[in-house]
Amino acid sequence: MRAQVTNRKPRVVLEGYSFLECPRWRDGRLWLSDFYTNQVLTTDGRGGAETVAEVPQQPSGLGFLPDGRALVVSMRDHRLLVRDEEGRLSEHADLSGAVTGFLNDMLVDERGRAYVGNFGFDLMGGEPLRYTTLTRVDPDGTVTTAAEDLGFPNGMVLLPGGVLVVAETFAGRLTAFDVADDGTLHGRRVWAQFGETPQTQDIGEAVAQLEVAPDGICADAEGSIWVADALHNRVLRVREGGEIQEEIPAGTGVFACMLGGDEGRTLYMCAAPSFPEHERRPVREAQLLAVDVDVPHGGLP
Incomplete structure (x- = not known):
C-alpha cells in the first residue's frame, strides 16, 4: 500500500502560530483557524496574513454559506457561528445537545448545509x-444527527455525484456516504482502509497501531x-479502495x-511538531507549508 515517496519539497508560507487547522x-x-490564539486568519499565500475573526472558545472548522458569509466552528462551547459582511460573529446553531465532545472539522455544501464532527471524548484530558x-x-x-459510530470524525470532502467522505482518525480509514437531496446520509461504506482499525479504548495503544x-x-x-497523516509527518494522495498514489514527507x-x-495546484499543509494541547498552546511553532502538485482541486471544500 506504500507509494513511491515524492521528491517534492514543501516551502514555508507562514510561521509563528500555535496550531493551524481547517484550511x-x-x-x-x-x-x-489558529486554535490557541483563537484567531481565524486569511492569507494570499505569499507571506502576509490578516485576522478576520476572534473566537474566544477556539475556532476549528470553516465553510461558507451560498451568500458568501463564513461559518466558523466554536469548539469548546459547541456552537456554530456565522460571520457577517462587517466581520461580526453571531450564533448560527447550538450543537451542545447533540454532541459529546469538542466540535471539530466541518464541511459546508453548496446549499449551506454544514456537516460537523466532534471528538466524542476528552482527547487532551486522557479519557478512553x-x-x-x-x-x-x-x-x-x-441540528440533526447525520451519522453515528464514527472513530473521531475529522476532515471531510464532498466529491462530485454527492459522495461525502469522512476521515475517521482513530479508525484509520476514510468512510463514504451518499448524500440524499434532503441532506441525509445513506450507503455507508469504507472508501479507504489503512491497516487494521485499532480495537482498543486506550489512546496510546491506538496511536501505536x-x-x-x-x-x-x-x-x-x-x-x-x-x-494529512497526523502521526507520520506526511501527506498522502489516495485513490478509492486505498491505493496510495503519492507520499510527500513534510x-x-x-x-x-x-x-x-491560482490554478488549484498548490497543496497547503498545516504543520506543527505535535498535536497535544499542552505542547502547542504555550509556543508558536506552527507553520503553513505549501508544495506544488500535478492535479488541481476538485469537489468541496
Missing part, C-alpha cells in the same frame, strides 16, 4: 477513546483525496491540507 481556499485567499456522531446543521440552524491517522483531507479533480507533523492557489 479553506476561497476567492484568492486561504482561510485558516469513544466513537461518536456526525452532526448536520441545516441553513435555518436546525495506526498505520495512517487521517486528519484533514481535500480532493482533486481526478477524484483522489489528499490525506519533515514535521501535518494535520490538515487544502488545494488552492
Whole structure:
C-alpha cells in the first residue's frame, strides 16, 4: 500500500502560530483557524496574513454559506457561528445537545448545509477513546444527527455525484456516504482502509497501531483525496479502495491540507511538531507549508 515517496519539497508560507487547522481556499485567499490564539486568519499565500475573526472558545472548522458569509466552528462551547459582511460573529446553531465532545472539522455544501464532527471524548484530558456522531446543521440552524459510530470524525470532502467522505482518525480509514437531496446520509461504506482499525479504548495503544491517522483531507479533480497523516509527518494522495498514489514527507507533523492557489495546484499543509494541547498552546511553532502538485482541486471544500 506504500507509494513511491515524492521528491517534492514543501516551502514555508507562514510561521509563528500555535496550531493551524481547517484550511479553506476561497476567492484568492486561504482561510485558516489558529486554535490557541483563537484567531481565524486569511492569507494570499505569499507571506502576509490578516485576522478576520476572534473566537474566544477556539475556532476549528470553516465553510461558507451560498451568500458568501463564513461559518466558523466554536469548539469548546459547541456552537456554530456565522460571520457577517462587517466581520461580526453571531450564533448560527447550538450543537451542545447533540454532541459529546469538542466540535471539530466541518464541511459546508453548496446549499449551506454544514456537516460537523466532534471528538466524542476528552482527547487532551486522557479519557478512553469513544466513537461518536456526525452532526448536520441545516441553513435555518436546525441540528440533526447525520451519522453515528464514527472513530473521531475529522476532515471531510464532498466529491462530485454527492459522495461525502469522512476521515475517521482513530479508525484509520476514510468512510463514504451518499448524500440524499434532503441532506441525509445513506450507503455507508469504507472508501479507504489503512491497516487494521485499532480495537482498543486506550489512546496510546491506538496511536501505536495506526498505520495512517487521517486528519484533514481535500480532493482533486481526478477524484483522489489528499490525506494529512497526523502521526507520520506526511501527506498522502489516495485513490478509492486505498491505493496510495503519492507520499510527500513534510519533515514535521501535518494535520490538515487544502488545494488552492491560482490554478488549484498548490497543496497547503498545516504543520506543527505535535498535536497535544499542552505542547502547542504555550509556543508558536506552527507553520503553513505549501508544495506544488500535478492535479488541481476538485469537489468541496
